[in-house]
Amino acid sequence: MNNLYNLWQSSGIAQASSGQVLMLVICLFLLFLAIRKGFEPLLLVPIGFGGLLANIPGAGMAFSATEYAIRHGDLTLLTQMATVLQLQEWSSAQDLLAALNGASFQQLESLKTLAFSAGYNNGMLYNFYNVAIASGAAPLIIFMGVGAMTDFGPLLANPKTLFLGAAAQFGIFATVLGAVALNATGLMDFTIADAAAIGIIGGADGPTAIYVASKLAPDLLGAIAVAAYSYMALVPLIQPPIMRALTNEAERKIVMTQLRHVSKLEKIVFPISLLILVALFLPDAAPLLGMFCFGNLMRECGVVQRLSDTAQNALINITTIFLGLSVGSKLEADKFLDPKTLGILVLGIVAFGIGTAAGVIMAKLMNLVSKQKINPLIGSAGVSAVPMAARVSNKLGLEADPQNFLLMHAMGPNVAGVIGSAVAAGVMIAMVTSMAT
Amino acid sequence: MNNLYNLWQSSGIAQASSGQVLMLVICLFLLFLAIRKGFEPLLLVPIGFGGLLANIPGAGMAFSATEYAIRHGDLTLLTQMATVLQLQEWSSAQDLLAALNGASFQQLESLKTLAFSAGYNNGMLYNFYNVAIASGAAPLIIFMGVGAMTDFGPLLANPKTLFLGAAAQFGIFATVLGAVALNATGLMDFTIADAAAIGIIGGADGPTAIYVASKLAPDLLGAIAVAAYSYMALVPLIQPPIMRALTNEAERKIVMTQLRHVSKLEKIVFPISLLILVALFLPDAAPLLGMFCFGNLMRECGVVQRLSDTAQNALINITTIFLGLSVGSKLEADKFLDPKTLGILVLGIVAFGIGTAAGVIMAKLMNLVSKQKINPLIGSAGVSAVPMAARVSNKLGLEADPQNFLLMHAMGPNVAGVIGSAVAAGVMIAMVTSMAT
Amino acid sequence: MNNLYNLWQSSGIAQASSGQVLMLVICLFLLFLAIRKGFEPLLLVPIGFGGLLANIPGAGMAFSATEYAIRHGDLTLLTQMATVLQLQEWSSAQDLLAALNGASFQQLESLKTLAFSAGYNNGMLYNFYNVAIASGAAPLIIFMGVGAMTDFGPLLANPKTLFLGAAAQFGIFATVLGAVALNATGLMDFTIADAAAIGIIGGADGPTAIYVASKLAPDLLGAIAVAAYSYMALVPLIQPPIMRALTNEAERKIVMTQLRHVSKLEKIVFPISLLILVALFLPDAAPLLGMFCFGNLMRECGVVQRLSDTAQNALINITTIFLGLSVGSKLEADKFLDPKTLGILVLGIVAFGIGTAAGVIMAKLMNLVSKQKINPLIGSAGVSAVPMAARVSNKLGLEADPQNFLLMHAMGPNVAGVIGSAVAAGVMIAMVTSMAT
Amino acid sequence: MQESLLGQGLDLMVYGMGTVFVFLAVLILVTFAMSKLVVRFFPEAPAQVKTIKSTSRKPSSAVDPRTLQVIRAAIQQHRARRSR
Amino acid sequence: MQESLLGQGLDLMVYGMGTVFVFLAVLILVTFAMSKLVVRFFPEAPAQVKTIKSTSRKPSSAVDPRTLQVIRAAIQQHRARRSR
Amino acid sequence: MQESLLGQGLDLMVYGMGTVFVFLAVLILVTFAMSKLVVRFFPEAPAQVKTIKSTSRKPSSAVDPRTLQVIRAAIQQHRARRSR
Numbered sequence A, B, C: 001m002n003n004l005y006n007l008w009q010s011s012g013i014a015q016a017s018s019g020q021v022l023m024l025v026i027c028l029f030l031l032f033l034a035i036r037k038g039f040e041p042l043l044l045v046p047i048g049f050g051g052l053l054a055n056i057p058g059a060g061m062a063f064s065a066t067e068y069a070i071r072h073g074d075l076t077l078l079t080q081m082a083t084v085l086q087l088q089e090w091s092s093a094q095d096l097l098a099a100l101n102g103a104s105f106q107q108l109e110s111l112k113t114l115a116f117s118a119g120y121n122n123g124m125l126y127n128f129y130n131v132a133i134a135s136g137a138a139p140l141i142i143f144m145g146v147g148a149m150t151d152f153g154p155l156l157a158n159p160k161t162l163f164l165g166a167a168a169q170f171g172i173f174a175t176v177l178g179a180v181a182l183n184a185t186g187l188m189d190f191t192i193a194d195a196a197a198i199g200i201i202g203g204a205d206g207p208t209a210i211y212v213a214s215k216l217a218p219d220l221l222g223a224i225a226v227a228a229y230s231y232m233a234l235v236p237l238i239q240p241p242i243m244r245a246l247t248n249e250a251e252r253k254i255v256m257t258q259l260r261h262v263s264k265l266e267k268i269v270f271p272i273s274l275l276i277l278v279a280l281f282l283p284d285a286a287p288l289l290g291m292f293c294f295g296n297l298m299r300e301c302g303v304v305q306r307l308s309d310t311a312q313n314a315l316i317n318i319t320t321i322f323l324g325l326s327v328g329s330k331l332e333a334d335k336f337l338d339p340k341t342l343g344i345l346v347l348g349i350v351a352f353g354i355g356t357a358a359g360v361i362m363a364k365l366m367n368l369v370s371k372q373k374i375n376p377l378i379g380s381a382g383v384s385a386v387p388m389a390a391r392v393s394n395k396l397g398l399e400a401d402p403q404n405f406l407l408m409h410a411m412g413p414n415v416a417g418v419i420g421s422a423v424a425a426g427v428m429i430a431m432v433t434s435m436a437t
Numbered sequence D, E, F: 001m002q003e004s005l006l007g008q009g010l011d012l013m014v015y016g017m018g019t020v021f022v023f024l025a026v027l028i029l030v031t032f033a034m035s036k037l038v039v040r041f042f043p044e045a046p047a048q049v050k051t052i053k054s055t056s057r058k059p060s061s062a063v064d065p066r067t068l069q070v071i072r073a074a075i076q077q078h079r080a081r082r083s084r
């Protein structure tokens, strides 16, 4: 009879918190968006499913051994742990969990030893998170794969469009200010690290957002990744009204000159040049842009086709599976169901909007000083969201003039936006880290 | 001359124990079975070869740095280690090795530090085992790949066959009792954890067996994995006599109605429904069934074909190579050459037999209460051993009536058996863990 | 303004040392050789790019958390670290870095804890190096893939050519003596471990060289790997003059009898026989030859085609990418810009030359005692450098007699050279390890 | 460990087998209900079937489209090389 | 943390956005210069293209024989199966 | 370290080169013996080849359709290259 009671006790229904039930519903909705509505399914299917797994009551798949031990350990163990944490007064496991956030590296190591000694183990998703994201490896490997898939031809044919990719990063920094302002209202409690991590959503670049969030605000990573990928999927809805509001019919009909042919050698030298610039001026962006340039060099150099193919297929797919599940582990109820998440969702879409607007306005500014006119519709592609944003530019261009194909012209600012976001990411990580100390 | 003596001393012949020689022969026999007889070669080739590597005298490829240090260290080191282990009396390295089994987590950590300080390192297979199996990752990744290869169509067309998959798990639990009984005879010394790990052989599902054994009885893992895969290969020999003995000609000729068409949406919703049921009622089975459902959802959702392909090919193949070699590391003579191995081999085949019988009998019971008759030959497919067991059902069906194709009907209980084994695995891990404390 | 100053301070130009700038130039030259001249691009592109990343001033991608902390930490932290290192007198971070080399395992662990506590992390390339090379995994996995790509048919048809593969290893051991001699001149300061690691360049086998260097002389690994792959690419320039000098026209025209057909079963049994010989006589070579034989068995056994394909493609490509980047991390200026590197480059090419000569001379010696004549041009293929060296033999053969195709005959000594190098590697690791203690 | 090994074994048998049966029974019910709902509210009408298929075929044609893509890419590469 | 959060935010904005613009501006200059140099000193003349090919093909020709081998092996397997 | 570096180097040379030669010599003998045994007791008679194939085929048959596809793609690639 005792066993039957134990079994019931260990069932999910008995252990479920309302938060976990809500998260299960939210994750099902994410899966619905991904599968039925086509929202960036390659990432949102693993993320949504990882979120389901992370919120299975009692399974603790997203918990470290320490967290699991605190939730399931006996009084002796908890007392030992409280001693390590130097807690004078504590009444429940919740107090210990709360104290984990402020614990030092040595305290965490001691707690880990206690938990393992008592026979507890890390949950599977926690291990995946550590190997894939906490180490920084998975976003960098995906960035390498993206580099191997990127054709810099259109950008090389018209390097000026790099300015559009720069301008669109304004969304990132405006959002940082927005988060700071939200903090000032007292509604939410963001640190400067949180604000920077939220701002990067405006970069419209998944792996960059995950990389920055893992460094600056790991607790917000789930919400940030979900916001970034969801809004990237919503680019065809978010951008057009802004683009129409900021341009007139004549501007939208501007025909751009055909892109010149770019030689093989230029494509080989470009990633190397970019890396050298990074080395000289912006070492903080070296991991992201370094792996990106490496992937692109493998693609263009023409002598390591085997490696390039693998980076674009088996390796990026394997990494995506584990990255997605790992991000899902951060959709665990205690971490995701926080007023901050709401703030992140609001700020994220604002970031996209501002980035779009800044790109379009920059294009118009450039037309004031340059003879070769730019169709301002390609400015919005500077947010990245490759290749969705470029397609949106093309679509609006065709609406204004059915003969005006902007796709290739928009690919320039589009990939420039990837570089711009990575630069912004590097700057923010470096500045925030030095601010925090 | 001293060097020549050293070289001879370090040669395998000088160091070989009779156990290692015997294990080399056994592993060669496994390779023979795999290559020449087609016994589950995808697993048994790596396992057999891993076993050869693990038993190379003097190479210590399956040893941890600690084990290697104990075998090769000087007196100073051994004395330090004995102090850590709080051994008052010890005369040989064997005493220290024996004491490792009862050592606490902290003691093991201290020993590891001593060994590394003295310049010893983990063997390659030991590292592979830790990364692939001790972490639980490899069996779960393979289960994900199996999920991505599984078509639940036949099961969805006739869900009643889930009962056949449930009944066949009786083999698992009957074997647990068998192991307990063997213990009572005094011939062997099984704990309840050992018994549970041995029983899971009856689940006829490789990754599940390895996962359970790694959690409950790592020392028996080698024998359990070898038994599981060998008997799965022997299904065409083990099952038919039992099936013929339990059915009469008329039963074997029962023609089943054609399976209805199953819609795409049902196939998408099924893995999600299954996961939610797991979340609500059986969180202990969440890792295994969660990854299985994830793989299946990737297959069926239709929007992440890249990931599904990779899960079914590159990722599962890579994981299989390392899983196999890691299992092979447990074929190390000291661990495998134990009377328990004999018990495991005997109990394993009994488990297969009982599971087969239970499936067939359940089908006959269902025919007593249901109007839609089931051909009892498909009951045996409930043990899983996908797709071998279903093919056996089909073959015996054709013997009775050359027009009666049972293959698709048998696929239902076949995949149900996979779910049933995973459920049983979850229950056993949870119950045994709570019994042990 | 303070921020602007910080930004400038963190820029690469401000932090660059002349060594780093020189290394950037050297790595660009490696990329040039790989891409434009086709020097083993599969390895040299990742190695060269990894070298660029490792030398980005201020990024510290190749540093451990400890090294990074010493370079960037404040006085408090450095003082704590000096205490751990038991340094009485130290004036700069350089003193601490120098003391790291002699530190014990426990000291290094304590320093690591200090660095992590202070918020420093391992650089990405450092992590890659640890996972891929320090663990020994990557070279072994590549060796497995090479095994899966190797056809032992020509060797089995004419096993005598194994002697050519043995003779060519003379280059390895002669170079060891050369390094010892260089040490005696006082120009360089090589230990016996360094000498052994340098000698293995003469094995003309990349993964073997990396494996040995990672065990015996990790600091020299960068230079050794670069030398090994560069000289393998230069085989068509290095070998012909030596081959022509040691043979006369008549010898070069020797026509060899056609190779007999080798049965499938022989090819299956060969890798197993080789492994058993290793187990009996040379356990020290077990990791390298074990994985090599495993790959070859997967290829030949015919029942695990899935695994063999993956070992030859996705797995070896993924491993190559990370191996290359990891080797590149050892091109970090402080480690690479050392007089020893020059010595390594000189000794490496000498090793290739001696190995080539030894192979040719052995072929001529064998012709003195054997009735079936061997064309001495295939002797040079014994250095391995598969399949480049065999192609060189073929080319020189055709020059002497346009009807004399030596390619298949040269493949025998060519793969024999791989086995020979692995044997030499095993012997050297074992002997040097026992010498060091 | 208050119980005997035999008691533990029996417990495992009874509760384990029970859980397996109850869980799979519930799964049968849920599957039946799910199928009913899907067939009723989201039938695969021929028209809809086609649209679903066109999306759903992407996967079952499995390797096809990617292979095609690869081939196309290869051809393009090849042409590019030739036209160099 | 001497500065207020707002101050930190403004700092991030000003220096961050500045760095992005300056860096990408420099990249534009470097890219222009690089393209000019390449087009001028290493034009894709038909003649030179061929020499590039001959070097760049060496590696890809490395894959060639293996591809051939794979094809051959695959065909043999296929035939073997068919002849069952 | 009782020995001088030179002594160690000579030791490495003598024992290392010796081991390589002895080991490969043994390997030659074993290979000869193995080949003799195989050719004598398990000749590749047409009949036996077929039975071997039939067992070894079960597992690989799982790969069938994909292999075919790969073959087809490979052949196309190969032809494309040849027609270059």
Ligand code: NA
Pocket: A202, A203, A204, A205, A382, A383, A384, A385, A417, A418, A420, A421
């Ligand atoms: Na962007």
Ligand code: NA
Pocket: B202, B203, B204, B205, B382, B383, B384, B385, B417, B418, B420, B421
């Ligand atoms: Na089963």
Ligand code: NA
Pocket: C202, C203, C204, C205, C382, C383, C384, C385, C417, C418, C420, C421
């Ligand atoms: Na060699």
